[in-house]
Amino acid sequence: MLLPESVPEFLREPVSSVLLRLQSTADEALLQSFREQPGLEEQLARALIGSDYLAQLLMRQPTLLQTLVVQGETAQRPGDAVYEAFIQAARDAVSDAELDVLLRRFRQRIMAGVIWRDLNRLLPMTETTAELSRLADTTIQVGADWHYRQLVASYGTPIGKYSGTPQSFVVLGMGKLGAHELNLSSDIDLIFTFPETGETRDGPKSIDNQAFFIRLGQRVIKSLDARTADDFVFRVDMRLRPHGQSGALVLNYDAMEDYYQTQGRDWERYAMIKARVVAVSGGQEPQQDAERLMALLFPFTYRQYIDFSVIEALRSMKSLIARQVQRKGMNLDVKLGEGGIREIEFVVQAFQLIRGGREPRLRERQVGKMLAILADENYLPAAATSALQAAYTFLRNTEHALQAWQDQQTQALPEDELAQARLAWVMGFNAWPDFLHALNQHRARVTVEFRAVIAAPADDSADERDESEAFVGLWDGSVQEEEARELIEKFAPGDSDALLQWLQQTRDSRAVSNMQASSRTRLDAFVPRLLAMLARLAGTAELPSGVAETFHRVIPLMEAIARRSAYFVLLIENPTALHQLVKLCSASPWIADQLSHHPALLDELLTPESLYAPPDKNALRDDLRRETLRLSWDDLEGHMETLRYFRSAHALRVAATEVTGALPLMKVSDYLTYIAEVILEHVLQLSWQQMVLRHGAPGQAGGGAETLPNMVIIGYGKLGGIELGHGSDLDLVFLHNASPTLSTDGEKPVDNLTFYTRLGQRIIHVLNTSTVSGKLYEVDMRLRPSGNSGMLVASLVGFEKYQLTEAWTWEHQALVRARVVAGDEKLAGAFEQVRHQVLSKARDLTALQQDVKDMREKMRGQLGSSETGSALHLFNIKQDAGGIVDIEFMVQFAVLAWAHEFPALTRYTDNIRILETLADVGKLTHEQAQALIGFYKIYRSIGHQRALQQESGVLSAEQPLFASERQHVRALWAALLE
Structure with a gap:
């Protein structure tokens, strides 16, 4: 074993004597290994120069070097067999002293290999930290298991007071241990816990569970931390436990949860990010005990809202x-x-x-x-x-x-x-x-x-701070009323009375009065910035509702987040988000209302480039797939909350583009329809997966089971016509094509018809159930065959028979705007054939005209304005004569009247393209079709605008009443139907 020439002269002397000593104690097999692998000498030299600890360790234990070289641990991490042999030896230990020796000798072996490999860069840094973390996990588990058995022998098994089951000792690894990132000489930060209070049983002496586990914790710490002739295993730090050094060494789950929910501090949240259960000893279901602990800690660590x-x-x-x-x-x-x-x-x-x-x-x-x-x-x-x-x-x-x-x-x-x-x-x-x-x-x-x-935002410049500081006195009331009025009138003439009233109302509101001190500090920092932004935008196109009204619209949001004041920080930290908030709330009270009901949507305001550019349908699919990627199919609640946020966030984007004029009406409806379709596709798949998990997959003719839903969701009305608006209901019909004589293949089988009925019920449940985030969509199923008295999920054969033999004319009118929005492609094609067949039936023109007129009169009587639209001072743009429904009924009549002659009329489900087709086939002149298309777009645009302003669809004398347009529509109605 010689020092390689590559070692600098000034570093050679300290290790020369160590190498000579190691060579003198090495056997021939080890020396042969060095001769056959010349690189080993340079690796050994680097390891010894870099680690005096390793040099001393190898001199104390000469056989350790042979073990490392012969076992290949100089190049690779030790395999499972090495760990298993150690675990078995520790299990057979007959005393604390023997266990402690085994723990320390094993640590020395692993550390020697880790240092060698790390200093020679033979493995990535992450392999080093993973090996050290595995060492810690293993020694903690071994120590806990051994001492648990000893204490059971002395006191009996700890039993839960409520469950009556054996209780486990659960060790939570924090910091670098929790993240599998231990360094070469790391402390290990631990927290000890156990599930349930109670007492030990079946032992010589009974003690309560906490006393049992405190003794266990103390012994585990001693086995790992105490210095002996063989040094230590790991320095153990327990200061991260609840209440720190003054707290009990071990707490049960209830006490843990209570502490973190009521007293947990910010730095403890940061620590909990890396928390991981590293050992579980005893108990009946150790894996479930570990999962339960992590589940109860999750709400403390991670907030369900965006937490700036x-x-x-x-x-x-x-x-x-x-x-x-x-x-x-x-x-x-x-x-x-x-x-x-x-x-x-x-x-x-x-x-x-x-x-x-x-x-x-x-x-x-x-x-x-x-x-x-x-x-x-x-x-x-x-x-x-x-x-x-x-x-x-x-x-x-x-x-x-x-x-x-x-x-x-x-x-x-x-x-x-x-x-x-x-x-x-x-x-x-x-x-x-x-x-x-x-x-x-x-x-x-x-x-x-x-x-x-992390640093203070660059946007928070001195000028902006000065700008907001000018409004501090206006908010806290320290400015005299006359001075306050003068200040407001400078940027918002005529708004001073209203703004002062809203400021006073906000200060005196219960939500603000009950705020915690830290939250009130954030509110006090936010409101002056809000006022400064209002002043900056006053009189511009970005503040169409004026200063006072816009402030009024933001008040519900401030009150909604009073107890979740991190949202104030988001807006303080991000002037861009505050700008978008003011701009959008001024443009639309509907948007202001959405934000106050769903403050998590404030996150969308951070990136205007995506806020004003809604994704297309494929991008929406990708977005939803990404959002739900980590959710298991059995996590129904997780999927429901994710879907609700997804819909709200993307609907906000569409509304933002609409109120700012970035998207035309047709594109707005397209995007709102795409959102619904993508959600329905996911809900169908989610519901299918959950049903299959419970009952197995439906059997299919010819043998085997279905691998995908043999079902389609039909969208009617606005969904079918690609004309969804903000807040639109979904008119749905479910159809299947499963064999009625077969059953599912699971442990709890049901017949196919029952399976698909329950599948439909599950879909409605996901869409229609109110959660903390509200409903996904209101669902209307009354258009299914036989209405509310009919089967929830009909077969395609039954649907076809009903439509051809029993359906009313108004149901055929509805079918004009029906299309498949989710489900099996083959079944979708079959539905289109049935739809075409039904719509293309030759009908008696006089009877059809009468049926359509009767239904129209009935609707107008029930839903039109009280003056039925004839008075000059009222106009229900949807239901009154000359309005939207008249145009829709004319389109539906035309399809039912002439589709047998012109099959192209069944191709589309949206009114505009059907009108264009009617002109193409000569049943309307191009002038007539374009006039109706123009009126239809105008009416729908006004309807959308009024919805975003939270106004009804009934126009009064203060607005244009479209007298000439209505007259034109009624003239065309008379030409077609009278």
């Missing part, structure tokens, strides 16, 4: 660390110093805590993997994440090199020249200045990216 308050708290924590670093002279600390490991972790945690409650992919514990996700999801530029990834690897490698030297937990760069030269050489540099230059480059880039995410 964490940035403010992260800044505070970083400032505290920075002051500590400066005070203790730790500026060269590669973890806590500027541009260090902690800043990279903070960047990652900011996105996790802000959005992790809504986006499961962001709950990844490991920093490296999270950086890749942030790039994939476009939260950070690829160049930024690449730079942070490179810096993280370099900094962690540096940290390991520092800790490998003496097996001490340190991140401080050395100050003496020899130590600096050694560290530089181990890190692959010829001299300290070269290493320091590379280190500083990485740290500088980290600082830039950290400040971009």
